[in-house]
Amino acid sequence: MEKYTQALPPHSPLHSPQSDSEALSRSPSRPQPAAVQLVSLPSTLTTPASCLYSAPQVSGGPHCLNPSTVSDQDDLTCLSWLHQRGNLLPLQPLTKITTLPQTLDSIPVQQLLSSPAKPPYSFSSLIFMAIEDSPEKRLPVKSIYQWIVDNFPYYKEAPGGWRNSVRHNLSLSKSFQRIHRDKSQSVGKGSLWRVCPEHRPALLEVLRKTHYCHRTNSSLLNKRVLLEAADDGQNTLGETMEISDLDFLSSNLPCSLTPDHEELVPLESVELTEVAGEDLEKDPLADSGYIELHYYQYQQYQYLVLPGDSELDLESVEILQLDAEAQEAAGSLLDLAGGNH
DNA sequence: TGTGCGGTAAACATCT
């Protein structure tokens, strides 16, 4: 069993409604008073699907989210969450994830991702992410293509017209600047493209909103459905459940199947070791302006446990994660977090 | 209904 913790600023501008994304795996629900939420997160999927659940499990992953490490980030343009997630596919395999097969373990990842959905991100966002994900923060158009293909398999099989759209966006959008290559180092065709610094916050905002909109539109976020499924001893997706306390884990039902005969985590066999168990009684960060998230690993699933008195729901957590990353990327984490630092 | 935005297609020019 592994445990991951990370502290996040609770009052970001994103902490409001919710966004979506990898969130597929963490279907949101409003927390009951003094409740602990548990979310099982399949973690066996490998790239690119793993990014759906990668936040806590990628090595060094949360560093960009942890305010304590902000100062370690010399590069304020860091979008290392792109690296942490591996990609932003979370929004893509929605249909796949929501229709988990009988036995997740027995289904090849490739099959799960056989027909990825079109990413909700605009081409501007895709280009932005691609460029930001590059070490030099500048890329030739060809590398932008490659990044998109690598991170969004949808485009691997999509007709070539999207490349035209990428070029169209690069040329048309004021958010991107063309940098003429030094002839001395001219290798290959074309110029390098970079993100126009003054438009970067706007791009981040668009990216965040895309995240948000997609999530709020997701049926996965329908708490009622989840609760009803729970009442039936079922878990709609094997992803989210809401419980009153941790005792539930050791005492409640064995896993049951969803109407789709999805295989769920056998809860009765889960042993959660709260490394810092007292945290659940009183969050030592309660007055610090941060909340602490507890991640547990059990077999192929991960569990996220929130303090019961937290006013955050899972969507908010998701939002916070993205937001914290985006804020840091923008170099304005402290400002957006309300100066709790 | 008008407007803005994003996606797509196409034509054309330029560059390697």
Added chain:
DNA sequence: TAGATGTTTACCGCAC
């Protein structure tokens, strides 16, 4: 010369 790259225009659908 071919293919990649860059620019521009036009059209469509959607959301507000």
